[in-house]
Amino acid sequence: MRAVGAIAGVELRRFLRDRSNIFFTFIFPLLLVVVIGAQFGGGASNGRVLLTEAQSSLGEDLQATLTAADVTVDASTADAAAESLARGRADVAIVITAEDAAAYDAGEPVRVEVIQASTNGAQTAAQRVQTALSELATTRAQLAALTGAGAAPDVATQALEAAEEEVPPLQVDVVDVNEISQAFAGVTGFDVGAASQVLLFVFMAALAGSGTLIDARRNGVIARTLAAPVGTGSVVAGQALGRWTIAIFQGAYVMAGTSLLFGVTWGNLPVALLVLAVFAAVAAGFAMVIGSLLDNEGAATGLGVGLSLVLAALGGCMFPQELFPDALRTVSSFTPHGWGYRAFAEVQRHDAGVAEILPHLGVLAAFALGALLLGSLLLRRSLGRAI
Amino acid sequence: MGAVWTIVTKDLQQRLRDKSVLIFSIAVPLALMTVLNLVIPTGADDVELEPVTVAASIDADDELADVVVSSLAGLSVFQVTVADSEDPRAAVDAGDADLGLIIPPGLTEDLRSGTEHSVQMVIGDSAGLSANILIAVTDGLLSEMRARSVSAAAAIEAGLGPEVAAQLAQQEVDAASAITAEAGAASDEQLSAGGALIAGQAGLFLMFTVGFGVLSMVAERESGTLARLRSMPIRPGSIVLAKALGAFVLGVLATSVLLTAGSLLFGVTFGNVGAVGVLVLCAVAAATSLTFIVVRLARTAEQANIVQTILALVLGMSGGAFFPIAASGALGAVLDVNPIAAFTRGLGITAGGGGLSDLTGPVLTLLAFAAVCLLVSRVIPDRGETR
Numbered sequence: 001m002r003a004v005g006a007i008a009g010v011e012l013r014r015f016l017r018d019r020s021n022i023f024f025t026f027i028f029p030l031l032l033v034v035v036i037g038a039q040f041g042g043g044a045s046n047g048r049v050l051l052t053e054a055q056s057s058l059g060e061d062l063q064a065t066l067t068a069a070d071v072t073v074d075a076s077t078a079d080a081a082a083e084s085l086a087r088g089r090a091d092v093a094i095v096i097t098a099e100d101a102a103a104y105d106a107g108e109p110v111r112v113e114v115i116q117a118s119t120n121g122a123q124t125a126a127q128r129v130q131t132a133l134s135e136l137a138t139t140r141a142q143l144a145a146l147t148g149a150g151a152a153p154d155v156a157t158q159a160l161e162a163a164e165e166e167v168p169p170l171q172v173d174v175v176d177v178n179e180i181s182q183a184f185a186g187v188t189g190f191d192v193g194a195a196s197q198v199l200l201f202v203f204m205a206a207l208a209g210s211g212t213l214i215d216a217r218r219n220g221v222i223a224r225t226l227a228a229p230v231g232t233g234s235v236v237a238g239q240a241l242g243r244w245t246i247a248i249f250q251g252a253y254v255m256a257g258t259s260l261l262f263g264v265t266w267g268n269l270p271v272a273l274l275v276l277a278v279f280a281a282v283a284a285g286f287a288m289v290i291g292s293l294l295d296n297e298g299a300a301t302g303l304g305v306g307l308s309l310v311l312a313a314l315g316g317c318m319f320p321q322e323l324f325p326d327a328l329r330t331v332s333s334f335t336p337h338g339w340g341y342r343a344f345a346e347v348q349r350h351d352a353g354v355a356e357i358l359p360h361l362g363v364l365a366a367f368a369l370g371a372l373l374l375g376s377l378l379l380r381r382s383l384g385r386a387i
Numbered sequence: 388m389g390a391v392w393t394i395v396t397k398d399l400q401q402r403l404r405d406k407s408v409l410i411f412s413i414a415v416p417l418a419l420m421t422v423l424n425l426v427i428p429t430g431a432d433d434v435e436l437e438p439v440t441v442a443a444s445i446d447a448d449d450e451l452a453d454v455v456v457s458s459l460a461g462l463s464v465f466q467v468t469v470a471d472s473e474d475p476r477a478a479v480d481a482g483d484a485d486l487g488l489i490i491p492p493g494l495t496e497d498l499r500s501g502t503e504h505s506v507q508m509v510i511g512d513s514a515g516l517s518a519n520i521l522i523a524v525t526d527g528l529l530s531e532m533r534a535r536s537v538s539a540a541a542a543i544e545a546g547l548g549p550e551v552a553a554q555l556a557q558q559e560v561d562a563a564s565a566i567t568a569e570a571g572a573a574s575d576e577q578l579s580a581g582g583a584l585i586a587g588q589a590g591l592f593l594m595f596t597v598g599f600g601v602l603s604m605v606a607e608r609e610s611g612t613l614a615r616l617r618s619m620p621i622r623p624g625s626i627v628l629a630k631a632l633g634a635f636v637l638g639v640l641a642t643s644v645l646l647t648a649g650s651l652l653f654g655v656t657f658g659n660v661g662a663v664g665v666l667v668l669c670a671v672a673a674a675t676s677l678t679f680i681v682v683r684l685a686r687t688a689e690q691a692n693i694v695q696t697i698l699a700l701v702l703g704m705s706g707g708a709f710f711p712i713a714a715s716g717a718l719g720a721v722l723d724v725n726p727i728a729a730f731t732r733g734l735g736i737t738a739g740g741g742g743l744s745d746l747t748g749p750v751l752t753l754l755a756f757a758a759v760c761l762l763v764s765r766v767i768p769d770r771g772e773t774r
Binding site: 088124133135136137146149163167169171208212301302303309 | 414418476505506507508532544583689719728
C-alpha cells in the first residue's frame with residue numbers, strides 16, 4: 001500500500017510542477033463551461049430573432065412584444081440576417097420592408113416576411129413570432145374599434161390597458177403526463193448541462209494521463225519500479241490513484257464553479273461527490289488501459305479524446321439520454337457516462353440518497369475495477385515488447 | 388528540396404506506422420459524426436407533422452367551447468380527430484389519444500361576465516410537434532376570445548356605454564388590422580443540420596491532425612534528433628518547412644477523406660468539388676500556420692499536445708463544431724475570424740451551388756488567419772529553444 005501511495009505522490013508532484021497543467025485542468029474547463037452555460041444556461045432565451053427596420057413603429061412594437069415573451073431580438077439588415085440564419089446564429093428573421101412599416105402606421109393590413117433557420121429551436125421561435133404578430137394585430141384592431149366608436153386615441157389606449165388588467169387571463173393550462181417532461185421536473189436551466197460537462201471533462205482530463213504512463217514506460221521507470229518488490233497491480237493502482245485525485249479535484253471544482261456562476265443545484269452534495277468519485281475511478285482506470293495498450297503518446301491522446309467524446313455522446317452528455325430512442329438508450333447503458341448521467345439525474349432532480357443510486361454506483365464501480373484489472377494485465381504484457 | 392522531401396516522407400511513414408493519424412484523423416471523427424448523427428435530432432430537416440387524436444370533454448351547449456373544438460378539427464396543416472371523452476386524462480394515459488382537452492361548462496358565460504375560466508390540455512408520451520402546435524392554436528383561439536371581452540371592458544372604461552361594449556364583444560377582429568407572416572425562403576447558402584455536423588467535425592479534427600507536425604518537431608527536439616538534423620548540411624528553415632509540409636499533406640488528406648465519407652454516409656452534398664478543394668487547401672493552410680505558434684509556446688511534447696488540444700477545442704466549439712453559436716454584432720465578428728467557422732461558412736456557400744468566385748469572403752478570412760499566425764509566430768519568444 002505504501003508503494004501505491006508513493007507512486008501516486010510522484011504522479012501528483014510531477015503534475016503540479018508543470019504550471020501549464022494547472023491552467024489547463026482548472027481554468028480551461030471553467031472557461032468552456034462559461035461559454036456553454038452562456039449559450040444554454042440560465043440566461044438562455046426562448047430563441048433568437050433578427051429584425052429589420054427595427055427603428056420603425058412596427059419594429060419597435062414587435063421588439064417589445066417578443067422581448068416580453070423572453071425572445072432575444074437583435075436589429076439587422078436583410079442580407080446580414082440571411083447570413084446569420086445560414087450559419088445557425090439565429091433562429092428566425094423577420095424582414096420588415098419600408099412599405100410594411102408605412103402600412104402599419106397607416107392602419108392597413110401588413111404582411112411581413114418570416115424566415116426560419118435549420119436550427120433545432122427555429123420552429124418554436126417561429127411559433128412565438130406568430131403569436132407576437134397576432135397579439136400586435138389584436139391590440140391594433142381593438143384600438144381601431146374603440147376610436148371608431150368615438151373614443152379619443154389616448155383615452156382608448158388607457159382604457160385598453162386598464163381592461164387588460166381587469167379581465168382575467170384565459171389560456172391553456174397544460175397538464176403533462178409525459179414521462180420525459182416528468183423526468184426533467186425540478187431541473188432548471190443549466191442543471192442537466194452542468195452534470196454532463198462534469199462527466200465529459202473529468203473523463204477527458206483523466207484520459208490525458210495515459211501519456212504519462214507511456215512516458216514512464218518508455219523511460220524505463222516502470223521496469224525499474226517493478227525490479228523492486230512491487231507488483232504491476234500496485235504500479236497501476238498508484239498511477240491511477242494520482243490521476244483519480246486530479247480528476248476528482250477537477251470535477252469538484254467544476255461543480256463548485258457552476259453552482260456559483262449559474263446557480264446549478266447538485267442535490268445532496270456528499271452523494272453527488274460520491275458519484276463523482278466513483279466515476280473518476282472509472283476514468284483513471286481507462287487511462288491506465290490506454291497507457292498500457294498504446295506505445296505512442298499521439299495515438300493515446302487521439303484515442304483518449306475520441307473515446308471520451310464518443311462515450312459522452314452515447315451516454316447522454318451532449319444530448320439528454322431521456323430523449324434518445326429506445327435502442328440508443330440501451331446502448332448508453334454500456335457506457336460509464338450513461339450510468340454517471342443517470343446517477344447525477346437522480347441526485348439532482350429527485351434528491352436521491354446513496355441507497356437509491358446504489359445500482360448506478362455498483363455498475364460504475366464494476367467498470368472501474370474491470371478497467372484497473374485490465375490495465376495491470378496489459379501493463380505486465382507491455383513490458384515484454386519494445387517501445 | 389531533396390532534404391525537405393526526405394523528412395516529409397519519413398514523417399508520413401512514421402505517422403502511418405504508429406497509427407496515430409488513422410485513429411485521430413479518420414477513425415475518431417467518423418465515429419463521432421456517426422454517434423452525433425444518431426444522438427442529436429438533425430433539426431427541422433426531417434420534421435413530419437403527424438395526425439393527432441384529441442379526447443375532448445366539453446359542454447355541447449357551450450357556444451364558444453364548440454367554436455374551439457370545431458376550429459381544431461378544421462385545421463388543414465395536419466389531420467386532427469376529435470372524440471368526445473368522459474375523462475380525457477385517462478384516455479391520454481391509456482394511449483387512446485395524443486392530447487386531452489378539458490373545457491369545464493360555462494366558458495361563454497364566464498367570458499361575457501369577465502369571470503376566470505380554466506381550460507386544460509393534457510399531453511401524453513405520444514405527443515409530438517403536432518400536439519404542441521395544437522396547444523399553441525388553442526391558446527391563440529382563447530386569446531382572441533378574451534380580446535373581445537377586453538374590448539368590451541375597454542369600451543366601458545372609455546365611457547362609450549354598454550351598447551357599444553356589447554357590439555364590440557360580438558365583433559370579429561378587423562381584417563384591416565391583420566399582421567400576417569409570409570414564409571420567406573431561407574438562404575440557399577445554408578448547410579443542413581447533418582452537413583453542418585460533418586463540416587464542423589472535419590474542421591475540429593483538422594486542428595488535431597495538423598498538430599502532428601508540431602508534435603514530431605517537439606519530439607525530435609526532446610529526443611535530441613533535431614540537434615543532429617541541424618548539424619547536417621540542411622538549411623534550418625528546411626526542417627520547419629518539412630514539418631509544416633507534412634502536417635499540410637496529412638490535413639488535406641484527412642479532411643478530404645472525412646468530407647467524402649461524411650457525405651456518402653449521411654447523404655449530404657457539398658457542391659462543386661473544385662471549390663470545396665480550394666476551401667480545404669485554405670483551411671488546412673490556416674490550421675497549419677497555427678501550429679507554428681504552438682511549436683514556439685511548448686517546451687515539451689506533452690505541453691504541445693495540451694496546447695494543441697485546447698486550441699482545437701476552443702476553435703472547434705466557438706466555430707460551431709458541436710452546436711451553432713448564437714452571436715451577432717462584435718461577438719459575431721470575432722467568431723467570424725475563426726478558421727473553422729470560415730470553413731463551415733464556405734461549405735455552406737458551395738453546398739448552395741456557389742462557385743469559386745462566391746468564396747472570396749471565407750477564403751480571404753482563412754488566408755488572413757494564416758498570415759497573422761505566421762507573423763505572430765515570428766514575434767513571440769521561442770520557449771523550446773532553451774532546451
